[in-house]
Amino acid sequence: MNDSFLVAGPITPVLISELMTLGNDDTGAGAVSVFAGKVRDDEIEGKKVTALEYSAYNEMAEKVAAEIIRTVKSAFSDVRKVVFVHSTGVVKAGEVSLFIMVTSGHRDHAISACRHTLELIKENLPVWKRELF
Amino acid sequence: MKNVVRVLWFGVAQEITGSAEEEFMAEDTAVLRLQILERHPGMRTVNFRLALNGTMLKKDGQLEENDVIAVLPPFAGG
Numbered sequence: 087m088n089d090s091f092l093v094a095g096p097i098t099p100v101l102i103s104e105l106m107t108l109g110n111d112d113t114g115a116g117a118v119s120v121f122a123g124k125v126r127d128d129e130i131e132g133k134k135v136t137a138l139e140y141s142a143y144n145e146m147a148e149k150v151a152a153e154i155i156r157t158v159k160s161a162f163s164d165v166r167k168v169v170f171v172h173s174t175g176v177v178k179a180g181e182v183s184l185f186i187m188v189t190s191g192h193r194d195h196a197i198s199a200c201r202h203t204l205e206l207i208k209e210n211l212p213v214w215k216r217e218l219f
Numbered sequence: 220m221k222n223v224v225r226v227l228w229f230g231v232a233q234e235i236t237g238s239a240e241e242e243f244m245a246e247d248t249a250v251l252r253l254q255i256l257e258r259h260p261g262m263r264t265v266n267f268r269l270a271l272n273g274t275m276l277k278k279d280g281q282l283e284e285n286d287v288i289a290v291l292p293p294f295a296g297g
Contacts, residue, residue, distance in 0.1 A: 123297045143229055146273045184297050213296030214230030
């Protein structure tokens with residue numbers, strides 16, 4: 087399985103469970119920090135958002151994702167594994183569209199690096215969304 | 220020299236232009252930007268960046284035949 091990738095549709099609990107087993111063989115990793123981003127049912131001009139439709143520039147996104155992982159690993163010396171997936175296509179309100187997992191030797195770097203990964207994704211990953219009502 | 224380049228539209232740019240991609244003829248990316256705004260005035264409201272062959276463009280430069288330019292509105296992942 088790749089370190090990062092785009093996935094069609096919502097990130098299901100089953101997929102999250104599978105992702106969380108990555109790195110299980112690394113017994114030196116004492117900390118696992120995870121983040122799940124979910125679609126919110128915002129109200130826009132009196133209408134409720136029922137879902138978001140994500141699109142991506144796939145070819146560039148794969149390159150950017152690899153670069154984000156390299157950046158995070160070099161910025162946090164204790165980090166051992168960085169995994170994230172982002173949805174494309176339709177994701178309903180309440181469903182997960184972004185999942186990040188960072189493992190490290192100890193808790194400080196896992197938590198900080200997870201947050202940093204999220205900010206880098208928001209800033210650099212070529213992904214767009216459209217509200218569906 | 221003008222070269223034929225493929226322009227890919229993403230996000231709101233796809234909605235404004237009504238297509239996924241188009242061909243342009245331009246010698247460099249500065250000229251291409253102007254051509255984009257001329258052909259699609261709706262793009263004037265979008266603060267877009269360009270990627271050249273899958274890599275974010277840091278500054279304007281020459282275009283080669285068959286280059287792929289992606290028009291990238293502000294990202295909205297997460």
